[in-house]
Amino acid sequence: MESAELAYYEAVDINKTVKLTYGTRKETTYFGVGALASFGEALETLGINACGFVTYDPVYKDCGAWAIIEPILKERNVDYLMFDKVMTNPTTEIIDECRDMFRERYNHQFCIVAIGGGSPIDTAKSVAVLLEHGEKNAEQLYRKEFEAERRAPLMAVNITAGTGSEVDKFAVASILHSEPPLKPVIGTPVIYPDISFDDPSMLLSTPDRITACTALDAVNHVTEASTTTIATPFSVHLARAVCSIVAHYLPVALKDPTDLRARYWLMYASSIAGMSFNESMLHITHALEHTLSAYVTDFTHGLGLALLQPGVVAHIWSDELSAKTLSYVLKPIIGKFHGKAKEAHKVSKALRKFHESVGIKDTMATAGFAKDGIEKLVDSTFACPGMTDLLALAPVAVTNETLKDIYLTGFFDE
Structure with missing residues (x-):
């Protein structure tokens, strides 16, 4: 890295939360150390009174995200459901299970919130679509048997530094009962998150x-x-x-x-x-x-x-x-x-x-x-x-x- 380039990178105030305006529906990715403290502001922006969290246990706690989010939910009397079964390379069956858990509580003030990297965020994107498409299931979505025309409110709390899923229009899922097993991708502007969070303090526990x-x-x-x-x-x-x-x-x-x-x-x-x-x-x-x-x-x-x-x-x-x-x-x-x-x-x-x-x-x-x-x-x-x-x-x-x-x-x- 050239000296002038490095001097800039070293001079930036990393504790200042800024807003990146590319790749989200509300043109907001809160970025910077401490950015997740703006979670309450995001709930207010979207008019949310309940959340369905999509994540994996215990990472959402170990990284520190839940210690920030939970008090914000309590302060604002926001109810929530927790789906913490997402694994590496999530399957269409897991997506359907999460959809079924959230379905009874779902209305347009209910927000799907991913906490994790690509696997939880892609799962959350998929669940958000399925909640708005009746009896359609995840395998039908990934086999492109129907078009994702709308979705539930959606936020992404990114806790890794590789996926990019918090700012893109793509998601992937595995169809394992197929022969051969498949891992297709969907891509549509419909699945941009409404609001995302990139808080580098969430990375400190990453191996x-x-x-x-x-x-x-x-x-x-x-x-x-x-x-x-x-x-x-x-x-x-x-x-x-x-x-x-x-x-x-x-x-x-x-x-x-x-x-x-x-x-x-x-x-x-x-x-x-x-x-x-x-x-x-x-x-x-x-x-x-x-x-x-x-x-x-x-x-x-x-x-x-x-x-x-x-x-x-x-x-x-x-x-x-x-x-x-x-x-x-x-x-x-x-x-x-x-x-x-x-x-x-x-x-x-x-x-x-x-x-x-x-x-x-x-x-x-x-x-x-x-x-x-x-x-x-x-x-x-x-x-x-x-x-x-x-x-x-x-x-x-x-x-x-x-x-x-x-x-x-x-x-x-x-």
């Missing part, structure tokens, strides 16, 4: 491995968003900022997990990475990772992306514009390259070196996958609703052999 995996999730968001066929200067310049922040502040946070400034900037990087791919979508890496976490239901999303990113970047480096773009976007992480096709292998190795430097030394093998199962993974990727649409946004042609080669690269046999 080092999750800190690294979520930061690499943000990096993958922008690696893809900056190189889709619909990328814009907006998504590209956000991408460069994300990589600059992660390259500097991820090692700081891993060395001292209590460093609030590092947490602040990693959360900001995650948020603007969400804005970047909300603008320009994603392509190969996320399509492939959704297959991995459909088969291994407790698989960490950011880890899967890290296993795939070196192979994906090497593949798209053959496209001249993508190589030039990523030479700019990824420079803080991989060093100086010139955007030449012959650099692809070295770029891939540089990415892997960065992953290892922040503690991610896993391979496809250590994650539980075998080379003789690659064909099945490839077939499953093409079978998942919506994934061919993502693959079509890649800057280069994508074939079965392409996906096979990328999965194989993740074994890192060299």
